[in-house]
Amino acid sequence: METVREAAGRSQARSSGDGRPDGAAEADAGRSTVLVTTGAFDARQLVASIPQAVRKLTPRAQARNPVMFVVYLGAIVTTALAIWQPSWFSWAVTVWLSFTVVFANLAEAVAEGRGRAQADSLRKVKRDTMARRLGADGSTVEVPGGGLRIGDLIVVEAGEVIAGDGDVVEGIATVDESAITGESAPVVRESGGDRSAVTGGTVVLSDRIIVRITTAPGATFVDRMIALVEGASRKKTPNEIALDILLTSLTIIFLLAVVAVGPMQQYAGQSPDPIKLIALLVCLIPTTIGALLSSIGIAGMDRLVQRNVLAMSGRAVEAAGDVDTLLMDKTGTITFGNRRATELTGAPGVETTQLAEVAYRCSLADDTPEGRSIVGLCVHEYGIETIDDSTVVAARSREHPEYDAVAFTAETRMSGIDVHGRGGTVEYRKGAADAVVRWVRGHGGTVPEAVHEQVARVSSGGATPLVVAVRGAVGGDAGVPRVLGVIRLSDVVKPGMAGRFAQLRAMGIRTVMVTGDNPLTAQAIAAEAGVDDFVAEATPEDKLALIRTEQSGGRLVAMTGDGTNDAPALAQADVGLAMNTGTSAAKEAGNMVDLDSDPTKLIDVVAIGKQLLITRGALTTFSLANDLAKYFAILPALFGGIYPQLDALNVMRLHSAQSAIVSAVIFNALVIVALIPLSLRGVRYRPSSASRLLGRNLLIYGVGGVITPFLGIWLIDLVVRLLPGMG
Numbered sequence: 139m140e141t142v143r144e145a146a147g148r149s150q151a152r153s154s155g156d157g158r159p160d161g162a163a164e165a166d167a168g169r170s171t172v173l174v175t176t177g178a179f180d181a182r183q184l185v186a187s188i189p190q191a192v193r194k195l196t197p198r199a200q201a202r203n204p205v206m207f208v209v210y211l212g213a214i215v216t217t218a219l220a221i222w223q224p225s226w227f228s229w230a231v232t233v234w235l236s237f238t239v240v241f242a243n244l245a246e247a248v249a250e251g252r253g254r255a256q257a258d259s260l261r262k263v264k265r266d267t268m269a270r271r272l273g274a275d276g277s278t279v280e281v282p283g284g285g286l287r288i289g290d291l292i293v294v295e296a297g298e299v300i301a302g303d304g305d306v307v308e309g310i311a312t313v314d315e316s317a318i319t320g321e322s323a324p325v326v327r328e329s330g331g332d333r334s335a336v337t338g339g340t341v342v343l344s345d346r347i348i349v350r351i352t353t354a355p356g357a358t359f360v361d362r363m364i365a366l367v368e369g370a371s372r373k374k375t376p377n378e379i380a381l382d383i384l385l386t387s388l389t390i391i392f393l394l395a396v397v398a399v400g401p402m403q404q405y406a407g408q409s410p411d412p413i414k415l416i417a418l419l420v421c422l423i424p425t426t427i428g429a430l431l432s433s434i435g436i437a438g439m440d441r442l443v444q445r446n447v448l449a450m451s452g453r454a455v456e457a458a459g460d461v462d463t464l465l466m467d468k469t470g471t472i473t474f475g476n477r478r479a480t481e482l483t484g485a486p487g488v489e490t491t492q493l494a495e496v497a498y499r500c501s502l503a504d505d506t507p508e509g510r511s512i513v514g515l516c517v518h519e520y521g522i523e524t525i526d527d528s529t530v531v532a533a534r535s536r537e538h539p540e541y542d543a544v545a546f547t548a549e550t551r552m553s554g555i556d557v558h559g560r561g562g563t564v565e566y567r568k569g570a571a572d573a574v575v576r577w578v579r580g581h582g583g584t585v586p587e588a589v590h591e592q593v594a595r596v597s598s599g600g601a602t603p604l605v606v607a608v609r610g611a612v613g614g615d616a617g618v619p620r621v622l623g624v625i626r627l628s629d630v631v632k633p634g635m636a637g638r639f640a641q642l643r644a645m646g647i648r649t650v651m652v653t654g655d656n657p658l659t660a661q662a663i664a665a666e667a668g669v670d671d672f673v674a675e676a677t678p679e680d681k682l683a684l685i686r687t688e689q690s691g692g693r694l695v696a697m698t699g700d701g702t703n704d705a706p707a708l709a710q711a712d713v714g715l716a717m718n719t720g721t722s723a724a725k726e727a728g729n730m731v732d733l734d735s736d737p738t739k740l741i742d743v744v745a746i747g748k749q750l751l752i753t754r755g756a757l758t759t760f761s762l763a764n765d766l767a768k769y770f771a772i773l774p775a776l777f778g779g780i781y782p783q784l785d786a787l788n789v790m791r792l793h794s795a796q797s798a799i800v801s802a803v804i805f806n807a808l809v810i811v812a813l814i815p816l817s818l819r820g821v822r823y824r825p826s827s828a829s830r831l832l833g834r835n836l837l838i839y840g841v842g843g844v845i846t847p848f849l850g851i852w853l854i855d856l857v858v859r860l861l862p863g864m865g
C-alpha cells in the first residue's frame with residue numbers, strides 16, 4: 139500500500155516539473171532508459187538521418203506529399219534538361235532542387251529517428267518468455283509467450299516475466315513495470331478492481347497471480363508502443379488532411395500560373411526557359427510547410443511519449459489542444475484508488491461483531507479490492523472465523539450448492555451472497571447507501587434514522603460508506619430485510635491536485651468529477667481536490683450521457699478514467715486518457731494511456747496539443763509569407779528583359795537573372811533545414827488567451843516570413859554571383 143502511494147506521489151512530483159526524469163532518477167542504476175528524453179535538438183541527428191532521407195526518394199514515398207512531389211518531378215525534369223544541354227546554371231538549379239527534396243525527407247527522418255531509439259529499447263522488453271498456461275483441471279503446461287491466445291489463463295510467480303498483456307483474475311502482486319514506464323518503484327496489481335491490468339514484459343516481484351490474456355501476440359501494448367514511437371502507425375489527422383488540401387490547391391494554382399508564363403514570354407518574343415519556369419514554380423509553392431508538416435505531427439506525439447503519455451492517434455493530440463471540459467472519475471484517478479475498509483459501525487441495537495459477521499459473509503464471494511479488504515478487517519480486527527478457502531472459491535465460481543455469489547456491478551452498486559440453507563435462503567447485501575436503502579424498502583423493510591446519520595458522517599469525511607443489510611432467517615421476520623450498519627471505506631486524495639486543477643482553470647478548462655459514489659462523499663473529495671464541479675451516483679451510462687451532452691454543445695471533452703465502467707465514456711470522449719494502472723478495457727477504449735497514471739497529466743497533454751496546433755499555424759504563415767519575397771526575386775529575372783518597368787521590383791538589386799533564380803532556389807531549400815529544429819521542438823507555448831497568441835504569432839512568423847527571405851536571398855546572391863555561369 140505504501141509503495142503504491144510512494145510511486146504515485148513520485149510520478150506526481152516528476153510530471154509537475156518539465157515532465158522529464160531528473161538527474162537523480164537517471165543516475166539510478168535500476169532505472170530503465172526506455173523512454174529516454176530526446177529533448178534538445180542536436181545537429182548530429184541531421185547527419186545521422188541523411189541515409190534514411192535518401193531512402194525516402196522513391197516515387198511512392200514522395201507521392202504521399204503533393205507539394206514535395208511537384209519538386210521531386212521538377213528535379214527529375216531539370217536533371218534531364220541539364221544532361222541534354224549542360225550549363226552551370228541548369229546544374230546549379232538541378233542540384234538545389236534535389237537538395238530541397240532531400241531536406242524535406244530529412245525533416246521527417248529526423249522526427250522518426252528520435253522514436254527509433256525508444257523502439258529499440260522497447261524491443262528488448264519484448265523478449266519471448268515462456269508462460270505457464272493453466273488448464274481446466276488446474277494443471278499447468280509451459281508454452282511460449284508467442285503462442286498464447288486471448289482468454290488463456292497463465293500463472294505468474296515472483297521473479298517471473300509476465301508473458302502477455304492481460305487482467306489479473308486472481309491474487310495480488312507487486313510488479314516492476316520500469317521496463318515500460320521508467321519508474322523504478324514497484325506497483326501493486328490485483329484482481330477484481332480497477333488496478334488489474336498487467337503488461338507483457340513486466341516482472342512480478344512478489345506473490346503469485348493468475349492473469350487472463352486480453353491481447354493477441356503481435357498486438358500487445360509494447361507492440362503498439364513500438365509502432366507508435368516509430369511513426370509506423372501514423373495516419374494523417376483531419377487537420378493535416380485539410381491543410382494538405384489547401385496546400386495542394388495552392389500548388390495547382392501556381393502550376394497553372396507558371397504554365398501561363400511560357401506563352402506570355404513567347405508572345406513578347408522571348409523563348410521560355412523550362413528550367414527557370416520550374417525554379418519559379420518551386421519557389422512559389424508552399425514547400426516550407428509542405429516539407430515540415432509531417433515532422434511537426436510526429437514531434438508532437440514524441441513530446442507526449444517523453445512525458446510518458448502514449449497517444450494512439452494524432453487526432454487525439456490535436457483535440458487535446460482545443461479541449462474545453464475535463465471529466466474524471468474519483469476513485470483511482472483523483473484518489474489513490476486503494477479503497478480499504480477501516481471501520482464498522484453497527485445500527486442501533488446491533489453488536490459490532492454481529493455486523494462484522496454479516497459484513498464478512500457479504501464479502502466472501504466479492505473479489506474486488508474493497509471486498510477483500512472488508513474480509514481482512516472482519517477477520518483481523520473483529521475476530522470473525524474464516525470459512526475454508528475451497529468453499530470461498532466454489533462460492534465465487536458459483537459451483538457451490540449452498541452459495542450463490544452476487545457480484546458487484548457499477549449499475550447495481552451492490553454485492554453480496556445468497557446462502558441456501560434448510561430454513562430457506564438468506565440474502566446478504568452491502569453497497570452504496572442509496573442502492574441498499576432502495577433494496578431494503580423494496581422488500582418492505584425500513585432504515586433506522588441513525589444509519590442515515592452514520593452514512594452522512596462517513597461521507598462528509600470524504601470516505602465511502604457501504605450499508606450492510608440481510609434478508610431471510612437471520613434477519614428475524616422472513617422476507618423483510620434488516621439493516622445492520624455501515625462500513626467505512628477510506629481513500630486518500632493524491633497530493634498536489636488542487637494546484638494542478640487551478641492550472642487547468644487558467645487554461646480555460648472546466649474540471650468535472652464524475653463518480654459512482656454518493657453526493658456527500660463526492661462533495662468532500664471535490665472540495666479537497668479543487669475540481670470545478672462534480673456529478674455523484676453516476677452509472678456508466680450517466681458518464682457516457684454527460685459526455686454526449688457536453689459534445690452536443692460543441693465542446694471538446696477529455697475524459698480520464700481507469701475502470702471498466704469508464705470504458706464507454708473513454709471511447710466517446712474526444713480525448714480519452716486511460717490510467718496505465720487501470721483495466722485493459724479502459725486502456726483499449728481510450729486514445730491515450732498515461733504510464734504514470736496521473737490524471738493531471740492532461741495539463742501537459744493539452745499544452746502539447748496547443749503547441750502542435752500553434753507550431754503548424756506559425757510555420758504555415760511563415761511559409762506563405764516567404765513566397766512574397768521570392769516573387770520579387772524571380773519575376774524581374776524572368777521578365778526584366780521584356781518589361782523594363784519590372785526592374786522596379788528588383789529591390790534586392792540582385793546580380794543577374796541567373797543568380798537571382800539560383801539564390802531563390804537555394805534559400806528555398808535552406809529555410810527547410812533551418813526550420814527543422816523549430817518544427818521538432820515546437821513553438822513556445824505559455825498559457826494565454828487565444829487571440830493574443832494569434833496576434834503575437836502573426837507578427838513574428840508573418841512579418842518575419844516576409845523579411846527573412848529578402849535578407850537571405852540578398853546574402854546568398856552575394857556568394858552565388860561569384861560562381862561561373864551567373865552572367
Ligand SMILES: Nc1ncnc2c1ncn2[C@@H]1O[C@H](COP(=O)(O)OP(=O)(O)OP(=O)(O)O)[C@@H](O)[C@H]1O
Nearest residue numbers: 467468469506546548551552553569570653654655
Ligand atoms: N465491492 C463492492 N461491493 C458493494 N458496493 C461497492 C463495492 N465497491 C464499490 N461499491 C459501491 O458502489 C459505488 C460505485 O462504485 P464504482 O467503483 O463503480 O464507482 P465509480 O463510478 O468507478 O466511481 P469512482 O471511481 O469515481 O469513485 C461506490 O461508491 C460504493 O458505494
Ligand SMILES: [K+]
Nearest residue numbers: 420421423425
Ligand atoms: K516555396
Ligand SMILES: [Mg+2]
Nearest residue numbers: 332467469701
Ligand atoms: Mg472507478
